[in-house]
Amino acid sequence: MFELKERDGLARIGKFYTKHGTVEKPVLLPVINPNHILISPNEMKEKFKAQMLITNSYIIYKKKELREKALKDGVHSLLGFDGPVMTDSGSFQMYVYGDVEIRNREIVDFQKKIGSDVSTILDIISPPDRKYEDAKSDVMETIKRANEVEADALTVQGSVYPDLREYCASELSKLDCILHPVGSVVPLMEKYKFKELVDVIVASKKGLVPSRPVHLFGCGHPMIFPLAVLLGCDLFDSSSYAKYARHNRMMFPDGTKNFDEMSYSPCPCPACMNFGELKEMTEKERIKKIAEHNLWVSFSEIKKIKQAIHEGSLWELVEERCSAHPFLLSALKKLGEYKEFLERFEPVSRKTFFYTGKESLNRPIVYRYRKRIFERYEKPNADTLIILPESERPYSKTYYDVMKKISGKVNAHFVVNSVFGPAPVEFDETYPVGQSVVPTDVEYDDELVKEWVEKFDYPDVLFWKDDKTFEELGSFKRKTSFNPDVQKIKGVAFYQFGKCQNLFRGEIKIVKSKNGKIRNVFVNDEHILSVRNDGFYTLKMNGAKKLHLIFKYPKMRVVVNDDAVPFIKDGKSVFSRFVVECDPEIRPKDEVLIVDKNDVLIGVGRAIMNREEMLSFKKGVAVKNRA
Ligand code: GUN
Numbered sequence: 114m115f116e117l118k119e120r121d122g123l124a125r126i127g128k129f130y131t132k133h134g135t136v137e138k139p140v141l142l143p144v145i146n147p148n149h150i151l152i153s154p155n156e157m158k159e160k161f162k163a164q165m166l167i168t169n170s171y172i173i174y175k176k177k178e179l180r181e182k183a184l185k186d187g188v189h190s191l192l193g194f195d196g197p198v199m200t201d202s203g204s205f206q207m208y209v210y211g212d213v214e215i216r217n218r219e220i221v222d223f224q225k226k227i228g229s230d231v232s233t234i235l236d237i238i239s240p241p242d243r244k245y246e247d248a249k250s251d252v253m254e255t256i257k258r259a260n261e262v263e264a265d266a267l268t269v270q271g272s273v274y275p276d277l278r279e280y281c282a283s284e285l286s287k288l289d290c291i292l293h294p295v296g297s298v299v300p301l302m303e304k305y306k307f308k309e310l311v312d313v314i315v316a317s318k319k320g321l322v323p324s325r326p327v328h329l330f331g332c333g334h335p336m337i338f339p340l341a342v343l344l345g346c347d348l349f350d351s352s353s354y355a356k357y358a359r360h361n362r363m364m365f366p367d368g369t370k371n372f373d374e375m376s377y378s379p380c381p382c383p384a385c386m387n388f389g390e391l392k393e394m395t396e397k398e399r400i401k402k403i404a405e406h407n408l409w410v411s412f413s414e415i416k417k418i419k420q421a422i423h424e425g426s427l428w429e430l431v432e433e434r435c436s437a438h439p440f441l442l443s444a445l446k447k448l449g450e451y452k453e454f455l456e457r458f459e460p461v462s463r464k465t466f467f468y469t470g471k472e473s474l475n476r477p478i479v480y481r482y483r484k485r486i487f488e489r490y491e492k493p494n495a496d497t498l499i500i501l502p503e504s505e506r507p508y509s510k511t512y513y514d515v516m517k518k519i520s521g522k523v524n525a526h527f528v529v530n531s532v533f534g535p536a537p538v539e540f541d542e543t544y545p546v547g548q549s550v551v552p553t554d555v556e557y558d559d560e561l562v563k564e565w566v567e568k569f570d571y572p573d574v575l576f577w578k579d580d581k582t583f584e585e586l587g588s589f590k591r592k593t594s595f596n597p598d599v600q601k602i603k604g605v606a607f608y609q610f611g612k613c614q615n616l617f618r619g620e621i622k623i624v625k626s627k628n629g630k631i632r633n634v635f636v637n638d639e640h641i642l643s644v645r646n647d648g649f650y651t652l653k654m655n656g657a658k659k660l661h662l663i664f665k666y667p668k669m670r671v672v673v674n675d676d677a678v679p680f681i682k683d684g685k686s687v688f689s690r691f692v693v694e695c696d697p698e699i700r701p702k703d704e705v706l707i708v709d710k711n712d713v714l715i716g717v718g719r720a721i722m723n724r725e726e727m728l729s730f731k732k733g734v735a736v737k738n739r740a
């Protein structure tokens with residue numbers, strides 16, 4: 114069972130419950146080979162604070178003394194580790210040596226007998242060079258095997274073919290199990306085929322139920338962790354820490370270095386503290402130290418990722434890490450092809466948007482912004498559209514004098530030609546337009562602003578450049594008028610909820626803070642909205658009642674079963690297990706209407722999950738209730 118705690122898009126911090134304790138993911142499982150223990154399970158626990166280990170049940174099965182001890186005392190006792198232990202099945206040995214004399218049922222049975230917390234099926238590894246038809250039969254055989262046993266980990270196969278991956282994932286999702294590894298990615302990793310890795314992970318995620326943890330099988334290099342977590346991977350295993358060390362190779366978050374070529378280590382870990390001493394050690398001692406370094410670096414990267422999820426800066430971390438290698442950069446570019454899928458999990462807002470390069474504009478939030486600003490926005494009643502160049506935020510401060518001067522002459526509406534696309538000044542405080550740091554000298558094409566000019570059809574349009582531009586205003590007439598504050602609340606509300614003119618029907622009263630920022634909105638003396646710190650609105654119950662009438666079912670709705678109704682009315686949050694239906698357009702951090710099965714409004718709150726997650730998770734909060 115897995116419970117979502119914090120999330121940033123597909124990336125998630127969550128609790129994963131096992132018989133031997135609860136693990137917080139994303140998590141790295143060091144591989145323990147009982148035949149070659151380089152760093153003991155006890156050290157893993159005490160020194161490295163490893164939460165969970167993985168070992169290979171086939172290795173234990175094959176060696177009489179290990180097998181007998183494991184059968185007698187259990188795998189935890191064999192390893193000397195009282196935390197959760199996952200076991201692999203021997204698929205990898207079967208793939209590498211081809212002579213594994215064991216059957217699926219037998220090895221899964223054995224894993225259960227030795228008390229594994231997560232047993233794995235004997236899935237068929239299907240490398241990237243496998244022909245489509247062969248990969249397909251590997252998938253069919255893997256699905257057949259998943260059906261014939263009750264293993265806890267059912268591996269998604271399908272080589273590099275997205276349709277096979279997605280099919281395999283959706284078939285395995287129908288079965289009862291604890292988690293889903295994504296298999297056969299080791300050859301992709303070894304050849305630095307990160308772009309293909311993105312295809313494989315995304316296709317697998319598309320087919321999997323969102324409530325199960327995903328394990329990227331055999332991927333132990335920290336340079337890939339941030340990208341994989343961004344795409345929804347929760348568990349990693351590493352035998353690489355030891356394998357690399359045996360080849361004198363040191364892992365870093367931005368790649369691998371050969372120990373012999375290093376005179377200095379930039380790493381602050383205990384193993385690197387006196388780096389010079391490593392050069393003097395015996396080979397055996399040194400291998401252990403390098404293995405320790407590799408583990409420190411790997412665990413540290415997982416912590417860095419968790420903090421990034423917590424503060425909403427994982428995209429920035431991924432972009433930074435992906436600049437470390439040209440093939441990672443291709444993988445980052447590839448994400449742009451999946452923005453439609455990624456957008457389904459994309460929160461309404463997060464911490465400040467840091468622009469790290471043109472790839473930042475591939476993020477799903479930019480895709481959403483561009484879509485909504487064309488589909489949901491309504492222009493004010495203005496004669497003149499003034500297009501301002503991209504500039505420092507807040508735009509209203511940067512362009513204060515310019516806007517004041519122009520407004521004195523004509524009834525103008527101001528739109529910034531921003532990197533995100535056309536940005537009406539009303540969006541000055543909202544994420545991502547207003548809550549972003551963008552260098553002012555970036556180059557981007559202005560096709561979108563041209564499209565905007567065409568679509569919204571203002572009587573006069575002027576691209577503002579410098580003070581000389583004022584002269585061109587001379588011939589413009591003032592015919593119309595609009596209230597910029599009202600335009601601001603409508604513009605942002607339409608963007609956030611969809612077009613909803615009637616929300617504002619009546620006498621509008623806007624309450625501002627001392628510094629002039631809009632804080633609360635009343636209509637006919639009813640408090641309908643207040644501004645939250647991402648520049649969007651918190652929906653008050655009075656506002657929710659209006660939107661419930663304006664929007665037809667299922668828009669904005671989260672439907673709960675009858676059992677939950679009294680709790681919701683009492684102000685309790687909505688747990689995902691109570692949700693029976695949900696608007697597919699709801700995104701994390703969206704304001705939602707909580708209704709019963711007859712569409713009676715019973716609460717209002719903020720979504721934590723999207724529809725597919727609400728309907729899939731058995732544990733955790735789906736909507737924070739505010740009623
Ligand atoms: N270890 C690395 N890759 C795999 C895989 O695809 N399946 C299994 N069972 N173990 C692995």
Ligand code: ZN
Pocket residue numbers: 378380381382383384385406407409
């Ligand atoms: Zn180190």
